[in-house]
Amino acid sequence: MIDVFVGIDLGSTTTKAVVLDNDGNVIGRGITNSRSNYDVAALIVREEAFVRTRFTLVERSIGVDAGVISALERNLKLQQHLELLARLQEAMSMLAAGPKHRGHAGDLKTRLDEIAAGMEPLARQHFAAGATRRSDFFRDLAAADYMHLAEQLADPKHIAFDVLCGVFDAAILAVENLPVEHAFERHIGAALEATLAEHPDCDADGLRRAVEEARGEELVELETVGTGYGRARLPFPKEQIRSEILCHGLGAHAMFPETRTVLDIGGQDTKAIQVDASGIVTSFQMNDRCAAGCGRYLGYIADEMNLALHELGPLAQESRTRVKINSTCTVFAGAELRERLSLGQKREDILSGLHRAIILRAMSLLARSGGINDQLTFTGGVARNPAAVAALRDLVGENYGARTINTSPDSIYTGSLGAALFALRAAERKAA
């Protein structure tokens, strides 16, 4: 039995969770798309973080063999994906049998079954050793596979593509609104066998024992704190809800203790936060009603360019001639992009300009919040984008001179880390 402390950050785009142990070590993280249902997003992300927590327990008991553990994790993800795929097929069958499709129910069902049958091998490819995935979310992967197959199997005279799209849209909503429980406990068996087949030389008995222990371990969630845009939806009492500004401040302080200024660019918010030596917020500024230049903007741009979000930054970094862009309006993003492409400007140059424009907007908020004090920590989903980080380094250098700028691959979890630390502190206070 181990005590855990959970922080959940319900963002506008993604929901994140961090699990801490008694000593404040991060032992689990989870992320999911926020979907239309914050309640379910919170349940799912907690489950994801608990799955990762159990992997940490496996790592701790057998020592880290990174290759084997990551294979185990990947195989478990495949099992989770297949489970959701089965749910998706079930939901689609129900929809096909509904009143809307009375005229062509039988044919529609056949077509949907064909698509579902084609999706399974694609899923296995996504989670094969060495494969890279466009996204970590079931929704994104399933949608891409489904659309790909539906395009091939649709028949304009009979079961048209838009009918198939309509079924998917309704079915994915149903699937996403169902919580998933005990994913580790239910799927680790199959994942383990697959992993042992991939790694015949590993210490199979040791791994089995460690997995069994991790599966049986009781995780006692002593305290939970929620934050982010959907925080009011969390089924917690008010004292367990914290503002994301405080959580980002504390999270950034925990990751980089010398942090004095935090820049957080999330899905629809940009926040400039000043913190003291203990991570306590002393002042902050955030964007007004308009979400121009936030993460969602990059999302639209990626969609317009038919790229995955994580491909944007590296492409922008290939630019040799930056295009100057002033508008970062999310709504006009597509129009602006198409116009520039039609002028013959290169994608990478446009993207480079876009990244600079985003950071220019953030610079104004930073200035308003009290400037950039050493050290600056960049958090939120956009901090994972190398072109955004590079633009920030340039502009900070130009405007403030030498400053240490911290980023981390886990930057997207900063808010949930802060929330989890608040949870731990609350538990310590109660115990005292």
Place this chain on the structure above:
Amino acid sequence: MSAVRKEDSMLLQKQMMSDHYDRLASAHDEGRKVVYTFVPGNLNELVRSFGLLPVLPEINALQSGLRKKSGEYIAEAEKNGHSEDVCTYVKCDIGMLKKGNIGPTGTQLPKPDLLLLSYTGCFTFLKWFELLREEYGDVPVAMLHVPYQANGRIEPHQRDYVVQQMRTEVIPKLEQVSGRAYDEDRLREMLRLSARAEDDLVWTLESAKRTPSPIDAYFGGVHYIGPIFSAFRGTQGAVDYYTALRAEVQERLDAGQGPVTPEGPMGTEKYRLVVEGPPNWTSFREFWKMFYDEGAVFVASTYTKVGGLYDRGFRHDPDHPLETLADYCLGCYTNLGLPTRVDLLEQYINDYNADGFLVNSVKSCNSFSVGQLMMLRQLEERTGVPGVFIENDLVDPRYFSAANIKNRIESYLQMLDQKRGKAA
């Protein structure tokens, strides 16, 4: 939610307003003339001493905001070519006019017989009355130029300048419109009534120095200043209102109670805040709730000084009628320079023992909003008390973003908690 709780004084004020608008509706039929004029630096006693009735366009605009009519009026004004960036009070007023000039209580507003422009600190006032003159055709305009308090004090030559304009410009026009001669004794009598009401207003505002504060000096405060800032200063009605208000607040003081919110008596006072800037009127209750739900009470506000800094000692003085009106115009909050405003806020933070302060920055009001970030920084430096900056608007419902504003307020209050070390 149960029925909205209102203090007795609020009901009394509502009746006063309703009676006033009724009088305005029948004014022309009864042979009475009306003067349009603005709140900051208004010459209410002088206007009324001629038997004229005042109409205050900002009050109409904010009342339209409170009654959820402003969105429609602003859209109407924009249809008539007024830009999105124009002051929303102006657009609300113009839109109301275009839609038939039905006032906030549902009665017809009369055409002005005189536009009395005393533009105190706000240069938009000039443009506003230019527009009204265009709309109403041939209406006489009396212009009172009130010089800006650049040195942080009223200079004798400024007072003389304003008094001279009253003698040569304002009084002759009022005589002409009303057909009556200037009656200084009558004016003195009204100024005497003003000073009595002002005493009770100051007592009420300063009651917030007590912990817990028996009033919310912002959300309640905007009601408390209603009669004295608008059409009632210098009337017995205002004196009676402030007597009743004082008694009501005294009762809460004696009982150790906090303010009355729309949902009943406020819970425990957890945060004492000072605020700079006007409130939002279109989501007034929703905005207030964001504070009282958290136990935050406003103990002092600068907005409640736009119609006079009575709490800094100014009283209308019946012995020097025109000079006192000049001092009043020159001394309104909107006529003060930034350093004076910072000094005032600093005093409020200290005198009222505030935990924090809010800058409610209004998109469409340049005269308030310019320099507010600098004010915030200076105040933080001088007092060590942290401030928070919120972006909002007066009466354009499109500019009230509830989630964004709530996020900032909650973050700020939690930050205060954290600073106090109350919460981890």
